[in-house]
Amino acid sequence: MVVNDVQSLFSASLDELELTEKQKAVLRASLQLFSKKGFADTSTREIAELAGVAEGTVYKQFKTKDGILAAIITPFIQQVVPKAATEFLVSIEQSASLNLEQFLRTIIINRLTFVSDNLPQLRIFIQQALTKPELLQQFGKMLTSLIAGPLGKQLQKYQKTGELVNLSLTRIVQYIITTILGYGLAAILAGQPLEIKKASDEAVVFLLHGLKK
Amino acid sequence: MVVNDVQSLFSASLDELELTEKQKAVLRASLQLFSKKGFADTSTREIAELAGVAEGTVYKQFKTKDGILAAIITPFIQQVVPKAATEFLVSIEQSASLNLEQFLRTIIINRLTFVSDNLPQLRIFIQQALTKPELLQQFGKMLTSLIAGPLGKQLQKYQKTGELVNLSLTRIVQYIITTILGYGLAAILAGQPLEIKKASDEAVVFLLHGLKK
Amino acid sequence: MVVNDVQSLFSASLDELELTEKQKAVLRASLQLFSKKGFADTSTREIAELAGVAEGTVYKQFKTKDGILAAIITPFIQQVVPKAATEFLVSIEQSASLNLEQFLRTIIINRLTFVSDNLPQLRIFIQQALTKPELLQQFGKMLTSLIAGPLGKQLQKYQKTGELVNLSLTRIVQYIITTILGYGLAAILAGQPLEIKKASDEAVVFLLHGLKK
Amino acid sequence: MVVNDVQSLFSASLDELELTEKQKAVLRASLQLFSKKGFADTSTREIAELAGVAEGTVYKQFKTKDGILAAIITPFIQQVVPKAATEFLVSIEQSASLNLEQFLRTIIINRLTFVSDNLPQLRIFIQQALTKPELLQQFGKMLTSLIAGPLGKQLQKYQKTGELVNLSLTRIVQYIITTILGYGLAAILAGQPLEIKKASDEAVVFLLHGLKK
């Protein structure tokens, strides 16, 4: 089974770090508050209150406030995204025999599920990325390796078979990401949870139109 | 000529508010710092220094730090966006006789220019929107009226002539916005100014594929 | 005619200082605000607003905020109180032939009228006196000279004729002042203007009881 | 034994609030500075310095500067004054068999002791009362209930036995208070501690003269 949500990976890393129940509560509270109010507008006192611990406890495991942020974001970009991406690529390879439509549908469902499962983390990531170009660069590198790797090969295969338009791979990946993000942003805009089935159906139709030769 | 950048409209409202040169400098410095470092991580002392004024001067016109933010965002969503939207729609009507491709190209160039001219304001707006749902709702309302108005009519015309796919207008507009934002985000990602001509050419090709019947 | 209220003396000193109408307005506004909100909690901006002048104008005549306070208090303790006291003493001498009851009634009406006419100034004076012992010492000196002067002589006369109890003059004057202040404080407490006729009638009865031999 | 000073009741409430030694030091320093320099002219920095703590410590318990003032005044008017008044009334009832002179002496010693023990709090209370009518109204209500209760009954008894003059009870109480305050104010004026024995002897003589039938 594909692990796409941060929560489970989180738990894993928490175990690795030997976090106590209270320290996990700190992370949960931080995730919630950072996502809702923003990192800078969340005080460690609020985190402690929501987590039901003393302020000092917050600092036992996470030396600084930035440390808490790191404990949320770092796994997200260093473990969750790559790991999910890897599993994503594995599922790609397993789908190697699919035609373009089936392939796109698999990709899109996979990624929309990821977005849906990690909305709070994504919100925090975007907040930070707006003022920290490094984060975006890391994201960019991940995309590049995605394109250079199995995803790119698969797409090139479809270009050779004439199923896929002859745009640059970078641009094609951009369109796919953009379309996925479009549904994610729309979900946030509407303030409603993502209807993955319906959204992916529509997205496939649109992308197929745009990307079919 | 279409007025798309905030700067000029800004100047207009500055005149209305009878802002002095120093107070305009405060707004310019705030725009720059808020965009680069984020609102919460910008101190009024930094603003004063960059603007070359005393800290007290910052508060002469803009009673509070939030007041400065409001002086940047409010015109953006209450004047700039609607005004730009109106002019955008005027340009739509003037393009009523164009075919779908010419029409899409006009729209996309228009909006990419807007995005390019207002990158700092957009960054600030997105920062704020992440923690203030009201802002997104206002944005959503604007989209709704866009679809209900001339843009929707024009698109329906293309659907009747068989040039445009029979998806819901909401979804079609979402795809257009999403594609435009995709190029905008890519520009931010690459950290480079937007190449409007090249980007719009590509976007038109992609959207035409995706939206042609 | 006895001059007991500060307003008229004020006007006189204003004329001497050649104050413009706007500067008089500043003093009037300051008197009102200092009395109501206290000196420290009144800003020069508020004074300017209430007086209908620019902030700079406040500083044209009264170099500092303390200068405004001085312009209110100094006349009160250096001119108004002594002058009123002098006229008060003159009226005492003119009443030299009165008996104790008539004498007390004259004094009490005179002083209650003074209190009633100068409530705002008294409030400001008391505020300041609470933290500035010098002011109280000046007040004490004035009392001493009152006792050493005509008031003391007149009281001694009543002691010799056996009309007045043989307490120390200081104590007798304290009782008189205390009784007068009692009615003044009661007026403030009740939040109503002083009914001078009724209050003086009662005060005379009480003091006569207490001070008759 | 009658509890008349705020300090002891204070300590009680401090214990209830579980104040630390440092936070008590903050209250002590505030009491001293507010009394000497006035509330508005005392900075939280000064309080912290005198208390020997960091400025942040001042805010740990007393959220705001007004919070410190409330922690001083509220017990004074909501606990100390009523409690002292109650005990005062108990002592009245215990003195029910006394004649008027003994009764007045008991009252006056009791109240002069209270004033003497609470000079700083009284100074702060008066400062605040000058600009906050609510405080005076509360004080007025307390007086009214005093008169309506045991004090009034006892005074009426003396009126029936013909020992006490037939003025209204309100006025009689006013005279008593006024006389007591007169000695209190004189003590402040002279800048010396109150000589309770001497002052009460004199006050009784004066009041007996004024209030005997």
Add this chain to the structure above:
DNA sequence: AATGAATGAGGCTTCATTCAT
């Protein structure tokens, strides 16, 4: 490990005062 009182740097804001127009 957990607590929470204590810290002090730094942020936002007010305000008396100045000065060019």
Add this chain to the structure above:
DNA sequence: TATGAATGAAGCCTCATTCAT
């Protein structure tokens, strides 16, 4: 003389962080 924009010192308060218990 009058104005009000500008100043900068100082005040109140928050908050990340430390440390004794």
